[in-house]
Amino acid sequence: xxxxxxxxxxxxxxxxxxxxxxxxxxxxxxxxxxxxxxxxxxxxxxxxxxxxxxxxxxxxxxxxxxxxxxxxxxxxxxxxxxxxxxxxxxxxxxxxxxxxxxxxxxxxxxxxxxxxxxxxxxxxxxxxxxxxxxxxxxxxxxxxxxxxxxxxxxxxxxxxxxxxxxxxxxxxxxxxxxxxxxxxxxxxxxxxxxxxxxxxxxxxxxxxxxxxxxxxxxxxxxxxxxxxxxxxxxxxxxxxxxxxxxxxxxxxxxxxxxxxxxxxxxxxxxxxxxxxxxxxxxxxxxxxxxxxxxxxxxxxxxxxxxxxxxxxxxxxxxxxxxxxxxxxxxxxxxxxxxxxxxxxxxxxxxxxxxxxxxxxxxxxxxxxxxxxxxxxxxxxxxxxxxxxxxxxxxxxxxxxxxxxxxxxxxxxxxxxxxxxxxxxxxxxxxxxxxxxxxxxxxxxxx
Numbered sequence: 001x002x003x004x005x006x007x008x009x010x011x012x013x014x015x016x017x018x019x020x021x022x023x024x025x026x027x028x029x030x031x032x033x034x035x036x037x038x039x040x041x042x043x044x045x046x047x048x049x050x051x052x053x054x055x056x057x058x059x060x061x062x063x064x065x066x067x068x069x070x071x072x073x074x075x076x077x078x079x080x081x082x083x084x085x086x087x088x089x090x091x092x093x094x095x096x097x098x099x100x101x102x103x104x105x106x107x108x109x110x111x112x113x114x115x116x117x118x119x120x121x122x123x124x125x126x127x128x129x130x131x132x133x134x135x136x137x138x139x140x141x142x143x144x145x146x147x148x149x150x151x152x153x154x155x156x157x158x159x160x161x162x163x164x165x166x167x168x169x170x171x172x173x174x175x176x177x178x179x180x181x182x183x184x185x186x187x188x189x190x191x192x193x194x195x196x197x198x199x200x201x202x203x204x205x206x207x208x209x210x211x212x213x214x215x216x217x218x219x220x221x222x223x224x225x226x227x228x229x230x231x232x233x234x235x236x237x238x239x240x241x242x243x244x245x246x247x248x249x250x251x252x253x254x255x256x257x258x259x260x261x262x263x264x265x266x267x268x269x270x271x272x273x274x275x276x277x278x279x280x281x282x283x284x285x286x287x288x289x290x291x292x293x294x295x296x297x298x299x300x301x302x303x304x305x306x307x308x309x310x311x312x313x314x315x316x317x318x319x320x321x322x323x324x325x326x327x328x329x330x331x332x333x334x335x336x337x338x339x340x341x342x343x344x345x346x347x348x349x350x351x352x353x354x355x356x357x358x359x360x361x362x363x364x365x366x367x368x369x370x371x372x373x374x375x376x377x378x379x380x381x382x383x384x385x386x387x388x389x390x391x392x393x394x395x396x397x398x399x400x401x402x403x404x405x406x407x408x409x410x411x412x413x414x415x416x417x418x419x420x421x422x423x424x425x426x427x428x429x430x431x432x433x434x435x436x437x438x439x440x441x442x443x444x445x446x
Contacts, residue, residue, distance in 0.1 A: 030183035092127030136165035185417035277329035330379040
């Protein structure tokens with residue numbers, strides 16, 4: 001028998017959405033905030049020669065700058081005030097999460113509930129400022145080292161660049177928090193999502209242009225379209241897939257009444273790590289090529305040139321290391337965000353247990369056993385989704401925005417946002433049913 005939530009979800013229609021005034025306000029706020037973000041990606045840094053920088057960026061677009069440009073919505077290619085994007089905040093969040101598993105005081109804060117989370121979020125903001133300062137200073141120095149990129153090099157340009165880039169990152173962090181609290185979906189994820197989606201039409205047009213000029217054959221373009229649709233379908237299927245562990249609660253007596261034991265499920269996502277493994281693996285592998293691109297090729301030793309060449313897109317060594325790093329970060333990040341021991345302790349505290357498994361340590365071992373095996377499947381799925389488009393990008397010159405990482409982010413964020421919209425609609429319909437039942441009860445009383 002379907003649950004009450006599933007029955008409500010099946011009855012959702014356009015009239016339900018039309019009555020959800022709070023949901024419509026949240027949607028308009030989210031769209032307005034994302035529009036502000038997109039406008040900020042076109043405001044250039046002061047003192048920079050846009051034409052000279054555009055030419056210099058073309059030679060580095062295949063490295064880590066291309067990845068950052070994708071996440072920043074094209075702000076890096078224009079060196080706008082949002083060029084750092086939200087990446088310093090994401091990096092700081094990951095570092096703080098890692099530290100909560102290592103530093104006992106932070107681990108204790110994590111267990112203290114809402115107050116502890118506020119303190120951890122504050123530490124994350126401090127980390128964002130520190131990382132943003134370092135990255136902004138590095139960008140300022142790097143721009144000054146380029147030929148004819150800066151009109152008036154010096155400390156004034158460096159300070160203005162640091163203030164502009166760091167201010168842009170802090171504004172995006174604040175904007176993401178506002179979307180999360182007053183809009184729909186996760187604000188940080190939606191900002192990255194908007195940057196990628198904004199360039200998807202250009203990527204599709206570039207692919208069709210390659211077909212028009214004869215660089216890509218028509219059957220190959222059709223095969224690319226089929227592959228993209230198939231990858232999207234696979235992402236939807238796996239991201240919604242769960243391994244549910246049956247949790248049993250014992251009978252309990254309240255007064256003179258005996259209540260039957262209840263059952264529930266502990267859902268374990270097939271891909272607990274999300275898109276983090278793909279982002280980390282791409283960043284690490286593209287870093288040597290980016291450093292070599294800024295350096296003078298004549299001064300590089302032969303062995304360094306050989307390594308950089310073997311780490312280019314589509315090369316066998318690049319593919320092998322990319323797959324290995326994705327698998328490593330899938331297990332590593334899953335171990336960070338999910339603690340089987342804490343889950344087992346919470347179940348024991350509330351009287352829940354898994355049938356046939358002793359509560360406590362044995363339950364934690366069993367959950368870890370199941371989680372490890374489904375993470376193997378999740379890692380294989382991530383490797384397949386990320387490696388398959390890499391072959392096409394390397395062999396055919398398909399735009400970077402049609403890669404597996406970008407598709408993974410777009411589909412995952414879309415699923416999460418749609419789920420939140422459905423949740424608001426279900427809550428709206430549930431409140432309407434309660435009001436109707438109260439009105440009926442009042443009429444009967446009269």
